[in-house]
Amino acid sequence: MTRLWNILGESFHVLAPVAMVAIGIGGFMVFGQRPETPPREINHNVVAAVESAGVEQADGSFTIELDGVALSYRQVTHAAQVAGEVVEKVEQCRSGHYVSEGQYLLQIDPTNFQLEVERLQVQIEQADANLKEADIEIENAESLIELAKEDLELQKENLNRVKQLMTRGASTDTQLDAARKQELTARNSLRTLQNQLAAVKQRKITLESSRKLSETQLKRAKVDLDRTKVTAPIAGTLITVSVEEGDYVKAGDPLFRTNDSSTMEVSCQLRVEELYWVWLQAGNMKLTDNTPSDLDLFGSQLELPNVPVEVAFDFRGVEYLWDGVLSRYDGTGLDPATRTVPCRVRVDEPTKVRVGGNGVAGRVAPPTLFSGMYVKVRIPVASPVPMLKVPLPAIRPNDEVWVVQDGTLHVMTVDVARFEGNSVLLIAKPAGLQAGDRVITSPLAAVEEGMSVEDLGQPEDESEVTVLDADGLSDRTPVDQSSEVETETAADSTEVQP
Template sequence: MKLTRSRSFMIGAAILAVGVGGLALLVWLRPEPPKEDRPRVSPLVTTAVATIHEGPVYVRGTGPIKPTQEVTLVAEASGKVVGIAPSFVSGGYFQRGDVLVQVDPADYENAVAVAEAEVTQRRFELLRAREEADVAKEEWERMRSRTAGEAPPHSELGSLVLKEPQLRLAEALLKGAEARLSDARNRLERTRIVAPFSGRVRTESVDVGQFVGPGQQVGVVYSSGLVEIAVPLNTSDAALIEGLWNPSGVSRIAARVHADFGGTTRTWNGNVHRVEGALDAATRTINVFVRVSNPYRRDSDGAPPLLVGTFVDVEIEARPSDGSVVIPRSALRDGSKVWVVADGRLRVLPVDVLQEVDETVLLRDGLTGGEQVVTNALAVMTDGMSVRVATN
């Protein structure tokens, strides 16, 4: 029995040894797999063509519309309001010289009548004093001719003889009466609150029957013939505007104002009026003021006006840009470089940026136009590396 078990074990071991040897022989005798050389694939890039810029360069900015004139109207006389112009309501139009508010003038008219009566009285007294002075002088002349005396001395006695003090007193009293009449007329005039210019009403705070006193606010009005926008610009953009610092030529710099109203954009033509004389300490920008005439003009198409308070986009015409090149903003690298594809290879070129506007960049130098500039990013980039250009 033991012999049988030993024999079975030896037969199994022999079979296992033959199997392992055969497997090793197969591995050793297997053929070598064919080797393939994979082609090296260059990075894929998207490009845009650099183009020559035509026309003027515009410096762009934003700002709110403000009136050139805006005043708070206040009462200068006390009394009850007896009249208000129909146009003196929020948004109402008025013309220069229109009476917007009328305070009860009765007391002031009476004061004028009293002052006029006093002036009449003082004029009569002056005439009487002149007649008396002439009579006194004639009597003195007759007395002197009879007595062969001398002319009255220039003394208080001589003045009294010729009634000069009485004449000067009458003249002074007349001047005082005329001054009081002028004051009374001025106070009467102040019962009318008159529009200082043509424009529109922003707010009104008075009504008929209300009692007002001197210094009380009755409304706020602004001029509608001219508006302006304070456009903050950095120094690099301001430097592009030719003639900005020339006081005699700044008004000839053209500008365009774009305002959006309900999804529709309208454009008004304007001009640069002035430039502020100092940089803003917080933003390091300088305000350039652009003015637009007739912002409330009524067009036949019923389009909305250029409303005060509207936030607008402003384009100011700058110096000509002959030879400047335009590229997409995505093609600018590190603020002063571009990647250009030439003969299938990537080249890094330095550029001089003139202006960056929205999604475009205007170059002063570095490109001549027609170059293919790379617009996408690459994980690894070296100057001179081979690249593929996307066809779409």
């Protein structure tokens, strides 16, 4: 008996989970399926009353507004050009101060450089004295050479006379040898003086080269001496200052970093369709049947068109404006994170600020476009292609509009250019939507090409007509809204009275 109960218990543990799973599957098959909804049929016997608006011809001009942040056009790190101790640092040489170009900021110990300048100046003076001495030697050598030449001529004449006397037997061999020896000695003396002159001239050339080298070294020493006096390389705001008075610096050590304030940039990001309009108005693209996202924006030219823009900074309801230009891409293409094109706007005159609006805040304008300001970038666009304007409710999914023509609804696909508030700009095409057409702005539950509709005109038009409810099936008569409000108000007043 005990064994039987054990077998039954084990069977229960095995069959119970299987039974629970089977019950769950059966319940899902019965209760978990969504009931099928029969397709809604359109009642062709009922004319749907719709509200519509006219398609207007747009002038094709609009403004692209972007968020941006002002940045420095460049930041210059000034390093020490000579080694030495910082013996002086002016109070203006602190981070956050504005400095002018060439303004004195630091002084590195100039003692060694001043001594080097003085040494080279003395060396040049010594070279000048040596050159003067060489000139004197050259002058003396040239004079001695002239005398040696005259002596040689005399000895040659004497030798010739001795030879003539020798032929007549009036002279001896001893006298002839003596004459030859004197002529040879005179010739040797002349050659020695000529060699000495050549040596002095060569020494003068060497002295002149040495003097030029000393002059070059003196120029370098003076430059190094001037470099001990550190000035601001550009006009701007000091961002960081890395040294203090008493610090020893080596050549190449950074001293301070300056933010160039003569030109500023604004970092912003353009969507591809916005960049499309910038390229289109600049003439770098031709309008085709392709959508902006299908166009190759980087194929033909890589430079961003220099389009004038307006930079605006809002403070307490007052706008401060600067003129800028869309200058360059901030990278090589789309940002993989945001799928936008990073761009830079250059503001060449950040101190020329215009104030827009009224109020007390408008009386005081910022002196310049500061780095880090969150600004708006407005790019004016003048479309080179004709455009149309329709109300925002007229645009349906898949960029479709419902056009009313002779009491009949027609579904038409349009090319949306841009959303502007409660309006939408469309690219006009010869075979598409035209100015003066009527587009439906009211909702319809079911739409069929060619269905009959009754155009009620603008929403302000109110008349006793038969319209359809939201389900598109039942009839109702519109009631004056003002009457409804008055009725509800009266009812409420009646209810609150005791």
